[in-house]
Amino acid sequence: MKVLIITYYWPPAGGPGVQRWLKFVKYLPGYGIEPVVYIPENPTYPLLDNGLLDEVNPDTTIIKHKIMEPYAWAAAFSKGNTKKISSGIIPNKKRQSVLQRLMLWVRGNLFIPDARVLWVKPSIAYLSAYIKQNNIDTIITTGPPHSLHLIGLGLKKRLGVTWLADFRDPWTTIGYHKELKLSASAEAKHKALEKEVLTTADTILVTSPTTKKEFEALTSKPIEVITNGYDVEKIAKQPLDEKFSIAHIGSFLSERNPQILWESLAELVSDNADFKAHFQLKLIGAVSREVLDSINKFGLNPYVNNLGYVSHSEAVIQQRKSQVLLLIEIDSEETKCIIPGKLFEYMVSERPIVAIGPQGADYAEIIKQTNTGIALNYSEKEKLKQSLLGYFDQYQKGSLQSYAIGLQQYSRKSLTGRLAEVLKRQ
Incomplete structure (x- = not known):
């Protein structure tokens, strides 16, 4: 079975x-599926990690086509702002410059759904x-950028291929969407x-139960x-930080x-001399x-x-x-x-996780089920302080570890x- 995967990153x-x-492509051949990867020839990536090139199987078919990107043009005016916005780092509203506000408005209203359109x-x-030339009957698009789903939409309409749309993050409910200064017509x-x-799309792929529930209100697929x-x-076993x-x-x-x-840490530093020292x-x-x-x-x-x-490899070392x-x-x-991808790397690091986020977050259930740490909401300050002190006590005894x-x-x-089971059911 041959599958065309359309991805920007x-x-x-x-x-x-x-x-x-990258990882799905690594393992799909072991399930009898040959991945063909379509990527931009000249992308504008906000972050680079050349070490990941070593993880690409040299036998993987990769095809490329040129892309015109507004971020490349915008960098001529403000490289720093362009890099931040393209990587999702949006300054606080009170601190946005006139140029930053303009760039956000242009990004949200003139390039829909995003700057890769x-x-x-x-x-x-x-x-x-x-x-047609390579007898491919199944395609996968993955977003963000969600403009890649419009490629799948066009190919579905033109060729009738089987199409799976993969949402690594939501579309109109993702956190930064409301920061784009959208007009009513752009939002619509x-x-x-x-x-x-x-x-x-024939099938929708999502990364969390809450996104599934959200999308079920919009589609019967x-x-x-x-x-x-x-x-x-x-990676070799790492010595823990002193x-x-x-x-x-x-x-x-x-x-x-x-x-x-920050309040909890400041109070612990102020009240506990041992904590302050270590x-x-x-x-x-x-x-x-x-x-x-x-x-x-x-x-x-x-x-x-x-x-x-x-680099990713260094990040994994630092986790451990x-x-x-x-x-x-x-x-x-x-x-x-939102279930951050790093959560899963955290879970195998054998280091306890302290998670802070909204009440009822999907990731909280995973942390609980896997016994890998604690998940708190923003109202649980005293519980946070006690948890940090508990971990500090284990650190001092040399027994701090997650099981x-x-x-x-x-x-x-x-x-x-x-994923292979889903593909073979299509």
Whole structure:
């Protein structure tokens, strides 16, 4: 069985967006499915990780076609702002410059559903010929960017191929959507396109139960939940940090700025001399100005080890070296469906997770079921402090570790097996 996978993010792209389909492509041949990957020839990736190129099977067929990207043009005026916005880091409204507000308005209202929409028509034309010549009858599109689903929509209408639309994140309810300064007509167009994709695709793939429930209100098509997962990493056992390191790995956006955490840490540093002597806040990845300002406001700067963006392999090493791992999600109804990809790597690191997010978040149930840490909401400050003190006590005794259960269901190989079953039912 041959399947065409249409994706924007592919090595050397860095960040979480590349991992899902890089791993599916890695394991699909073992289930009797040959993946053909379609990617842009000249993409504008906000993050690069050349180490991921080594994970691409040299036998995988990869086809490319040129893309015109507004982000490439915008970089000529403001490279820094362009890079931040394209990677989802949107400044706080009160701190947005005139240029930033203009860029967000243009991004939201002139390029619908997103800035990669100019790749849609050329890709439909190019892939129509390729699909016919190579006898492909099943395609998969993965978003964001959700403009890639419009490629699938066009190919479905033109050729009648079987089409699976994979949503790594929601479309009109994703956290940053309301920050795009959308006009009423632009908002209506987003919703119309979303509904057309959901009602035209043969099967919808989502990463969380809440997104499935949301989409069931919009379509009667089959919806399958296949979460992200972890892969077997060939990394030697790491010595733990000597400090009581509490590490956040990944983009730390301004909307995820957890005042409850900074207050708790500041009070623990003030009230507990041992905690003060051993504590370290480790930040790995892009961190917004608002988060850094809050850390400074609470007097935590002396305890910060800010490593910036690192390769995926180095991020995994840092996960396994850290004493405690932080998972922070925006406190809103829209983010209950978000299950960050890093959660699954966290779970196999044998380090306890402290998660802070909305009440009823999908990831909280996974953490509970796998016994990999604690999941709190933004009103549970005292519980957070007590949990951190409990982990600190175990750290001092040399016994701090998580004891996970039932993780195999989240291995990339097992998840690919579930994907293969879905594909073979089409």
